[in-house]
Amino acid sequence: xxxxxxxxxxxxxxxxxxxxxxxxxxxxxxxxxxxxxxxxxxxxxxxxxxxxxxxxxxxxxxxxxxxxxxxxxxxxxxxxxxxxxxxxxxxxxxxxxxxxxxxxxxxxxxxxxxxxxxxxxxxxxxxxxxxxxxxxxxxxxxxxxxxxxxxxxxxxxxxxxxxxxxxxxxxxxxxxxxxxxxxxxxxxxxxxxxxxxxxxxxxxxxxxxxxxxxxxxxxxxxxxxxxxxxxxxxxxxxxxxxxxxxxxxxxxxxxxxxxxxxxxxxxxxxxxxxxxxxxxxxxxxxxxxxxxxxxxxxxxxxxxxxxxxxxxxxxxxxxxxxxxxxxxxxxxxxxxxxxxxxxxxxxxxxxxxxxxxxxxxxxxxxxxxxxxxxxxxxxxxxxxxxxxxxxxxxxxxxxxxxxxxxxxxxxxxxxxxxxxxxxxxxxxxxxxxxxxxxxxxxxxxxxxxxxxxxxxxxxxxxxxxxxxxxxxxxxxxxxxxxxxxxxxxxxxxxxxxxxxxxxxxxxxxxxxxxxxxxxxxxxxxxxxxxxxxxxxxxxxxxxxxxxxxxxxxxxxxxxxxxxxxxxxxxxxxxxxxxxxxxxxxxxxxxxxxxxxxxxxxxxxxxxxxxxxxxxxxxxxxxxxxxxxxxxxxxxxxxxxxxxxxxxxxxxxxxxxxxxxxxxxxxxxxxxxxxxxxxxxxxxxxxxxxxxxxxxxxxxxxxxxxxxxxxxxxxxxxxxxxxxxxxxxxxxxxxxxxxxxxxxxxxxxxxxxxxxx
Numbered sequence: 001x002x003x004x005x006x007x008x009x010x011x012x013x014x015x016x017x018x019x020x021x022x023x024x025x026x027x028x029x030x031x032x033x034x035x036x037x038x039x040x041x042x043x044x045x046x047x048x049x050x051x052x053x054x055x056x057x058x059x060x061x062x063x064x065x066x067x068x069x070x071x072x073x074x075x076x077x078x079x080x081x082x083x084x085x086x087x088x089x090x091x092x093x094x095x096x097x098x099x100x101x102x103x104x105x106x107x108x109x110x111x112x113x114x115x116x117x118x119x120x121x122x123x124x125x126x127x128x129x130x131x132x133x134x135x136x137x138x139x140x141x142x143x144x145x146x147x148x149x150x151x152x153x154x155x156x157x158x159x160x161x162x163x164x165x166x167x168x169x170x171x172x173x174x175x176x177x178x179x180x181x182x183x184x185x186x187x188x189x190x191x192x193x194x195x196x197x198x199x200x201x202x203x204x205x206x207x208x209x210x211x212x213x214x215x216x217x218x219x220x221x222x223x224x225x226x227x228x229x230x231x232x233x234x235x236x237x238x239x240x241x242x243x244x245x246x247x248x249x250x251x252x253x254x255x256x257x258x259x260x261x262x263x264x265x266x267x268x269x270x271x272x273x274x275x276x277x278x279x280x281x282x283x284x285x286x287x288x289x290x291x292x293x294x295x296x297x298x299x300x301x302x303x304x305x306x307x308x309x310x311x312x313x314x315x316x317x318x319x320x321x322x323x324x325x326x327x328x329x330x331x332x333x334x335x336x337x338x339x340x341x342x343x344x345x346x347x348x349x350x351x352x353x354x355x356x357x358x359x360x361x362x363x364x365x366x367x368x369x370x371x372x373x374x375x376x377x378x379x380x381x382x383x384x385x386x387x388x389x390x391x392x393x394x395x396x397x398x399x400x401x402x403x404x405x406x407x408x409x410x411x412x413x414x415x416x417x418x419x420x421x422x423x424x425x426x427x428x429x430x431x432x433x434x435x436x437x438x439x440x441x442x443x444x445x446x447x448x449x450x451x452x453x454x455x456x457x458x459x460x461x462x463x464x465x466x467x468x469x470x471x472x473x474x475x476x477x478x479x480x481x482x483x484x485x486x487x488x489x490x491x492x493x494x495x496x497x498x499x500x501x502x503x504x505x506x507x508x509x510x511x512x513x514x515x516x517x518x519x520x521x522x523x524x525x526x527x528x529x530x531x532x533x534x535x536x537x538x539x540x541x542x543x544x545x546x547x548x549x550x551x552x553x554x555x556x557x558x559x560x561x562x563x564x565x566x567x568x569x570x571x572x573x574x575x576x577x578x579x580x581x582x583x584x585x586x587x588x589x590x591x592x593x594x595x596x597x598x599x600x601x602x603x604x605x606x607x608x609x610x611x612x613x614x615x616x617x618x619x620x621x622x623x624x625x626x627x628x629x630x631x632x633x634x635x636x637x638x639x640x641x642x643x644x645x646x647x648x649x650x651x652x653x654x655x656x657x658x659x660x661x662x663x664x665x666x667x668x669x670x671x672x673x674x675x676x677x678x679x680x681x682x683x684x685x686x687x688x689x690x691x692x693x694x695x696x697x698x699x700x701x702x703x704x705x706x707x708x709x710x711x712x713x714x715x716x717x718x719x720x721x722x723x724x725x726x727x728x729x730x731x732x733x734x735x736x737x738x739x740x741x742x743x744x745x746x747x748x749x750x751x752x753x754x755x756x
Contacts (some may be wrong), residue, residue, distance in 0.1 A: 001277050001428060001520050002050070002275065002279060002646055003275075004281060004332065005032055005034065005269060006274060006275055006278065007276055008032055008693050009029065009032070009274065009749050011257055011260060011261075011267075011270075012229075012253070012257055014030055014271070014274045015253045015254075015257045015260075015270070016029075016253050016268055016658075017029070017034075017277055017278070018242060018243055018244065018253075018256065018270070018274065018277065019233075019243070019244045019247050019248070019249050019253050019256075020243070020244065020245040020246045020247030020248065020249070020251050021036060021247050021248055022052060022053055022246065022247055022248065022690075023038060023049075023052070023053065023054065023055040023227075023245075023246040023247075024038060024039055024040065024049060024052050024246070025038050025039070026039075026243065026277070026281070027053065027247070027248075028484060029256070030162055031086060033282060034278070035281065035284075035285055035663060037097045037098060037277075037280065037284055038052075038095055038096055038097045038098075038289075039096065039097065039098045039100060039145070039224075039245075040091070040094070040096040040098075040099055041059075041099075041100050041344045041345060041706075042087065042098065042099040042100050042101030042102070042144075042345065043068065043087075043099065043101020043102045043103055043117060043219070043268065043345060043688050044064065044065045044066060044067045044068065044071075044087075044101075044117075044340065044345060044347065044467065045062050045063055045065055045086060045087065045090075045095055045099065045131070045340075045345075045347035045349075045467075046059075046062040046063075046090045046091055046094055046347070047059045047062070047097060047345065047348070048060050048062065048094040048095070048096055049272055055097060055227070055246065056356045057534070058247075058348060059346075059347065059348045060094060060469055060747070061300040061348050061349070061350045062090050062094065062169045062347055062348065062349075062350065062466065063086065063087075063090060063293075063295070063299060063301075063302055063347075063350055063467075064302070064339065064347035064348075064349040064350075064352075064467050064468040065086070065087065065298075065301075065302045065305060065467045065468075066302065066305050066306045066309055066378075066466050066467035066470065067340060067341060067345070067438065067445060067462065067464060067465040067466075067467070068103060068116065068117050068118055068119050068129075068293065068463065069115060069116045069117075069119075069445050069446060069489070069490075070117070070305070070306060070309035070463075070464035070465060070466055070470075071083065071119070071129065071133075071305060071467065071537070072119040072120050072125065072126070072129055072309070073309040073310070073311050073462070073464065073486040073487060073488060073489050074305065074308040074309045074310060074485075074486060074487075074604075075125070075134035075461075075487050075489070075580045075602055075604050076604050077128045077129055077131065077733055079132075079271055079304075079305055079308055080129050080132035080133050080136065081132035081133065081135050081136035082136060082301065082305075082504040083133070083136060083137055083301065083302075083305050084132065084133040084134065084135065084136020084139075084144075084326065085136040085137070086136075086293075086298045086301055087099060087136070087137055087142060088136060088137040088138065088139060088140030088141075088142050088295045088296075089140055089294075090293045090298070090489055091109050091137070091140065091142040092140055092142060092287060092288075092289055092290075092291065092293075092369055093139065093289075093290065093292055093293040094289075094439075095289040095290060096142060096289075097143060097284040097289075097655075098143040098144065098145055098188055098189055098280075098284070099137060099142065099143070099144060099147065099389040100145045100191065100344075100545065101117075101144060101147065101148065101345075102119075102129075102130045102134065102144065102146065102181075103117040103118050103119075103131040103147050103148065103150075103549070104118070104119060104121075104126055104127075104130045104146060104147070104178055104181060105118045105120070105148055105150075105152050105153055105174075105193075105322075105525050106120070106121060106122070106123060106126065106153060106173055106174055106177065106520060106641070107119075107120060107121040107153075107331060107446065107490050108153040108154070108500075108501050108514070108520055109153070109154065109499055109500075109501040109502075110266045110415075110418050110446045110447040110490070110493065110496070110499060110586075111154075111414045111415040111416070111417070111418060111446075111505070112153060112154050112155060112414055112415075112446070113155040113410055113411060113412060113413050113415060114152075114155055114341075114343070114411045114464050115445050115446035115490075116340075116343065116409070116444075116445020116446060116661055117411070117462070118346055119177070119489060119535065119600040120360035120489035120490060121170075121489070121490045121520055121521030121522070122489070122521060122522070122599050123174075123175075123176035123180075124176070124177075124598070124599045124600060125319045125489055125599060125602070125685050126177035126450055127176055127177040127178075127179070127180025127181055127184075128180065128602075130177055130178075130180070130181040130185075131148065131180060131181050131184045131185045134146065134181055134185035134186075134187045135184075135185050136186065138187070140186070140287070141284075141286060141287030142284065142287060143187065143188025143189060143221075143280060143283070143284065144187045144188060144189070145187065145188070145189040145190065145191045146178060146181050146182070146187040146191065147190070147191035147193075147221075147226070148190050148191055148192070148193035148202075148226055149155075149178055149190050149191060149193055149202065149208065149209075150170075150174050150175060150178060150193060150197065150202065150208060150733050151163040151165055151170070151174050151193065151195060151202075151514075151718065152193035152194065152195055153174075153412055154505065154506060154512065155411065155413050155414045156195075156410055156413070156414050156507070157287075157506070157507070157510070158194045158195055159195075159228070159229075160194075160195070160196070160215070160510060161195050161196065161506075161507055161510060161511070161515065162195070162196035162197070162198065162199050162510055162511045162512070162634060163195055163196065163197050163198070163512055164198060164199075164511050165197065165198065165514040166320040166514070166629070167520050167629040168515060168517065168518060168592070168626075168627050168629050169514055169516075169517045169520075170197075170578045171627035172518050172626065172627050172745050173518055173520050173635075175212070177671070178190070179217055180215075181216060182213070182217045182218070182219050183218070184431050186219070186220055186221065187221060188221045188222075188280050188284075188715075189205070189221050189222050189223065189224050189243075189280065190213060190221065190222075190223050190224070191223075191224050191226055191705060192205075192208075192209065192223060192224070192225055192226060192229055192241060192649070193226060193229070194226050194228075194229045195454075199238075200231070201231055202229070202396075203225050203226075203229045203230050203231065203236045203239070204231070204232060204235045204236050204238075204239045204241070205239055206238070206239040207250065209223055209239050209240030209241060209633050210239065210240035210320045213240070214240065215622065220276075220279075221276065221280060222242040222243055222273070222276035222279075222280055222547075222685065223240055223241045223242050223243070223278075224241075224242065224243040224245055225241055225242075225243065225244050225245055226245075226338065227245055227246050227283070228246070230244045230252070232251040233249075233255045233256060234255055234256060234259040234265055237256060237265065237269060237270065237273060238266075239267060241474060242273040242274075242277055243273075243277055246415050248586055249649070256270065256720055258267045260627060267667075273681075274746075275658045276517040276527050278601050281435040282577045290583060295350050295351075298400050299350065299351065299468065299469050299594075300469070302467045302468055302469040302470075303353070303469035303470075303472045303473050303476075304473075305467070305634070306464075306466040306467050306469055306470040306472075306473035306474075307464070307473035307477060307482040307484075308482075308485055308486060308578075309463075309464060309474050309486045310461055310462065310463050310464075310465070310466075310474065310477050310482075310484050310486045311461070311462040311484065311486035311487060311488055311538070311539045312459070312460075312461055312477075312484040312486070312539060312540040312541065312542075313450070313460040313461065313462050313492070313534050313538070313539075313540070314454065314457065314458075314459055314460040314540070315459045315460075315498060315542075316457075316458045316459060316546055317435055318397065318439060318459045319439060319459045319461075319478065319480075320387075320477070320478060320479055320480030320541070320542060321363070321366075321397065321478055321479050322351055322480070323481070324363070324366055324396055325365070325366060325367060325396060326366070326367045326394070326395040326396045326397075326434070327363070327366050327367070327368050327369070327396065327398070327399065328368075328369050328370075328371065328388075328391040328392045328394070328395035328397070328398040328399070329355070329356050329359060329369065329370050329371075329398075329399055329401070330370070330371045330373045330388045330391060330392065330398055330399065330400045330401070330427075330431060331371075331372075331373040331374065331388075331400050331401035331402055331403075331427075332372055332375070332376065332401075332403070333355070333401035333402060333403035333441075333443050334354065334356045334358050334370065334399075334401040335354050335355075335357075336354070337350065337352065337353075337355060337368070337401075337403070337443065337470060337471050338353055338403035338404065338405075338406075338465065339443070339465055339466050339467055339468055340465050340467065341406075341409065341410055341411065341445050341465055341472075342381065342406045342409075342410030342412075343411025343412055344411060345411070347468075347502070349468040350468065351468060352468045352471070353468065353469050353470070353471035353472045354368060354471045355401060355441070355470075355471040355474050355475060356368070356471075357470045357471065357527055358474070358475035358476075358541075359399075359475045359478065359479075361475070362475050362478075362479045362481065363479060364477070368393075369391050369394070369395060370721060371384070371387045371388040371390075371391040372384055372387070372388075372391075373385075373388045373400065373401075373402075373419070373424075373427050374402070374421070374423045374424050374427055375423065376405065376676045377405065377407070377425065378405065378407065378408075378421050378422075378494045378724070380423040380425070380426065381423065381505075384423075384427070384562055385423070385426055385427050385430050386430075388400075388427055388430065388431055388434075389430040389431055389433070390434070392431045392434045392435035392438065393434040393435055396437065397435070397437045397438070397439070397477065398431055398434075398435040398437070398438045398439070399438070399441060399756075400427070400438060400439070400440050400441065401426060401443065402420055402427075402428070402441070402442060402443070403442075403443035403444070403446075404420070404443065404444045404445070404673040405421070408421070409444065409445050409446070413647060414506065415446075417449075417496060418446075418447055418448055418449045418493070418495075419448070419449045420448065420449075420453075420495050424733050425453060426455075428440060428453035429452075429453055429456070430458070432453065432456035433456070433458055434644070436458065437458050438452070438456075438457050438458055438459075439457065439458060439459040439460070439461065439478070439639075440457045440459070440460045440461070440492050440741055441458065441461045441463050441474055442461065442462045442463060442464075443463055443464065443465060443466065443470075444462075444464065444465070444550065445464065445465050446490065446748070447490055447491065447492045447493065448462075448492065449492075449493070449494070449495055449496070449533070449610045450492065450533050450534075451494065451495075451533065454533070461474065461477060461478075461484070462486070462488075464562040469689050480542065482576075483541055483542045483543065483575050483577040484539065484541060484542070485539070485541065485577060485578035485579075485580070485604070486539050487490075487537050487538060487539035487580045487582075487648065488534055488535070488536055488537060488538045488539060488648075489536070490521065490536065491521050491522050491525060491532050491534070491535060491536045492532060492533040492534040492535075492538075493525075493532050493533060494523070494531060494532060494533050498525075498532070499524075500516040500519055500520055500521070500524035500525075501514075501520075503515065504516065514657065518530075518549070518594075518595060518753070521534035521536060522535060522537075522649040523595035523596075523598065526595060526596040526597060526649065527595060527596055532650075535648050535649045535650035535651075536599075536648065536649040536650075537582050537599075537646075537647065537648035537649045537650075537651075538648040538649075538650070538651070539580070539648075540580070541573075541575075541578075542573070542575045542577060542578045543571055543572070543573030543574065543575040543576070543577040543609070544571075544573040545569055545570065545571060545572065545577070545579040545607070545647070546569070546570045546572045546574045547567055547568070547570075547571075547581075547645060547647075547653035548567070548568045548569075548570065548654075549566075549568045549653050549655040550565070550566070550567045550643075550645055550655075550656050551565075551566045551567070551569065551657055552565055552566075552643065552647045552656055553562065553566075553729075554658070555658055556657060556658070556659045556661055557658065557659075557660060557661070558660070558661055558662035559621035559624075559636050559660065559662060559663055559664070560621070560662075562619065562620050563618070563619040563620075563658065564616055564618055564619075564658075565583055565601065565616070565617045565619060565622075565643055566614060566615070566616045566646070567581060567613065567614070567615050567645050567654060568612050568613070568614050568615075569581060569605055569607065569613055569614075569615055570607070570608035570610070570611070570612040570707075571608060571609050571610060571611050571612075572610075573609060573724050574595070574736070575609065576606065576607065576608050576672035577606070577607060578604055578606045578607070579600060579604070579605055579607065579647065580602060580603070580604050580647070581603050581605065581615045581617070581645065581647075582599060582601075582602045582645070582646055582647065582649070583599070583600055583601035583602060583617045583619075583643065583644070583645050584597040584598060584599055584600065584643075584645075584646075584649065585597060585600045585619070585623055585624060585641055585642070585643060585644070586641065586642040586643075586644060586646040587624070587626075587637075587639070587641055588640040588641065588642065588657075589639050590626065590637060590639075591628075591637055591681075592626060592628065593706070594626055597644055597649070599619070599649075600619055600623040601617035601619060601623070602617070603615045603617060603675065618691065621636055622634065622645050624636050624660055628666075630669045631666055631667070631669070635664075635665055635666060636660060636664075637660075637662050638658070638659075638660050638662070638663045639660060640657050640658070640659050640660075640691050641657070641658055641659075641660060642655055642656070642657050643655065643656045643658060648678070663685075668682050668684045668685060668702075668751050668752060669682070670682055670684075670747075670748060670751050670752075672726055672741075672744050672745065672748060673726070674724065674725055675721065675722055675723060675725065676693060676696075676717075676721050676722070676723055676724075676725050676728060677721040677722060679693060679747075680693060680721070681723055682751075684751050685747075685751055688747055688750050688751050689725070689747050692743075692747075693725075694717070695718065696728055697716040697717035697720065697734060698716070699732055699735060700716050700719075700720065700728070700731060700732065708728065711751055725744055725747075726740055726744045729744065
């Protein structure tokens with residue numbers, strides 16, 4: 001049927017199908033019974049606008065689930081899949097064919113205004129969670145749009161900035177989450193980013209959209225632009241961007257028609273784009289739209305998901321509340337919760353739970369007082385602080401809700417700092433002074449600086465932008481109905497200058513240089529041994545867990561074999577709880593610099609008091625590989641690897657060393673500019689030129705004097721290691737029968753001839 005439709009379309013109709021009909025739909029072709037495709041903003045709820053002809057009109061009610069920063073802290077892909085399934089149900093009920101999510105960009109810097117929509121600083125975790133989301137949504141017969149491909153890691157100048165990122169960082173940090181989601185879940189669409197990548201707009205980047213996304217990863221859906229991301233429609237189509245949004249754009253349609261007629265655009269490329277779009281249109285048509293969704297059930301799911309994402313950063317034993325008769329609830333967010341971020345993802349929630357009301361329901365015998373604490377804006381109002389401190393002093397315990405205002409954290413602009421507002425900091429200092437038994441509940445989309453007030457608080461809960469039911473989730477955690485099991489999916493630094501991207505953000509002259517390379521997040525803090533406020537993977541519980549009996553399926557293994565890592569986890573406390581077992585891999589020695597450790601496996605397990613469960617994690621060749629720019633692909637190297645199992649990146653409980661053998665022999669990269677060290681370290685080069693290198697060292701030492709073995713009292717071979725072999729030969733030209741260039745050319749030819 002698809003090919004029949006394609007053959008029946010005119011050139012003008014094909015070009016029309018590749019451009020949106022409006023803000024939220026594609027064109028239909030009535031004469032061929034091709035329906036339009038309806039899309040909607042996401043990703044943490046369906047923002048189905050009431051007026052389909054307006055981009056920013058009010059949306060119809062839908063469940064506002066926790067944002068990605070909250071869901072990611074659950075470290076639970078199954079839960080994310082469940083949330084995705086509910087969002088898919090709402091898409092069906094609200095007449096949406098494709099929801100624009102998940103957002104899978106890496107949290108390179110904590111100041112990115114859109115971090116609340118992104119999962120993690122780690123690509124392995126991000127990929128697993130994005131996969132769960134896509135599988136959940138698409139199980140309902142509607143599609144997703146994996147975004148923003150790729151390197152959209154800041155809002156500053158996001159429409160035009162050129163991200164200057166080296167090949168290895170691109171492949172090891174910024175692409176893998178997308179690759180995992182595409183390979184495992186096949187989203188119906190992928191959305192390109194606004195920004196340039198190494199000077200080329202993402203919408204026109206053939207290497208990204210075609211060579212990598214389609215050819216290397218096997219993506220089968222269509223590529224859609226972010227709204228307004230296309231600059232040259234023909235160039236974008238040629239690069240692999242199928243659908244431009246939004247529409248209508250008659251000039252863009254005509255540009256495609258003119259390019260085909262002029263021979264500037266291969267008509268087969270246009271057919272391929274139309275074919276991909278039609279395939280999704282026909283797939284979407286299989287699911288009838290309309291009906292209703294279970295509002296109460298989805299609200300309950302939103303509460304459960306929010307609770308599982310709450311991270312107990314600190315607890316001196318105050319939580320959970322027990323026998324508290326007078327509780328001071330402080331902070332505007334206690335009654336007016338900040339439960340989602342601003343911008344295109346803003347959902348018109350079906351209802352919203354306030355933390356104050358939910359605490360009152362769960363603690364009916366507790367005398368609750370309330371103080372506003374801080375204003376809606378950024379001004380400092382001392383009377384609010386004084387009132388809050390008095391309320392705290394009069395109570396047995398105080399709980400302070402603080403939330404980042406929309407003016408500081410939203411899509412469209414980045415934060416200038418990671419601190420709370422000056423008023424909020426002063427409030428926390430006053431309240432903790434008046435009442436040392438104080439709990440702080442944070443609502444933010446990304447990392448917050450917690451010093452100095454965090455040291456004074458008895459407990460700190462990171463509740464994120466927690467969705468419409470988050471008020472109930474926080475209440476559940478405070479009173480102990482829920483045992484917090486969230487773990488940080490991003491590092492909380494001590495201060496902004498401590499962060500890896502600090503010196504290279506936000507860029508200048510239209511470019512931002514990713515100078516930290518592969519050292520993003522915990523990879524950086526580990527490498528430079530810099531202390532942090534709270535490490536990646538951190539999260540406390542109302543119970544305790546012990547790790548024991550780490551086993552591996554083999555001590556020595558080959559890249560083609562899967563390695564099973566097994567560990568026993570025991571709940572050693574008195575409450576049922578969930579632990580996140582994290583598996584990191586450390587490469588003892590590598591041909592290129594590598595981070596001290598990288599997350600390669602995790603599992604969340606629920607345990608009753610005294611219960612032990614066995615957790616098995618599986619590693620494959622990619623778990624030990626790194627991307628080698630010289631070879632242009634992922635490689636493994638033989639050697640020892642340390643497996644690190646623990647409760648966070650900084651809390652490693654057990655270790656085991658395994659040995660990789662049998663990695664494929666790689667072609668030599670030696671050339672005329674290669675150094676002596678590179679010739680020594682290359683197996684083929686060493687075999688071909690080993691005697692020459694020794695002779696050179698001896699000859700150079702003798703020619704420079706007669707002191708000791710080298711003539712200079714030094715290791716001559718060590719001295720010349722970092723010099724190109726050709727340069728060394730120029731010093732010895734008088735001893736050669738042919739030119740230095742000819743010697744090196746012959747060696748290089750022999751090296752590559754031996755490989756063949």
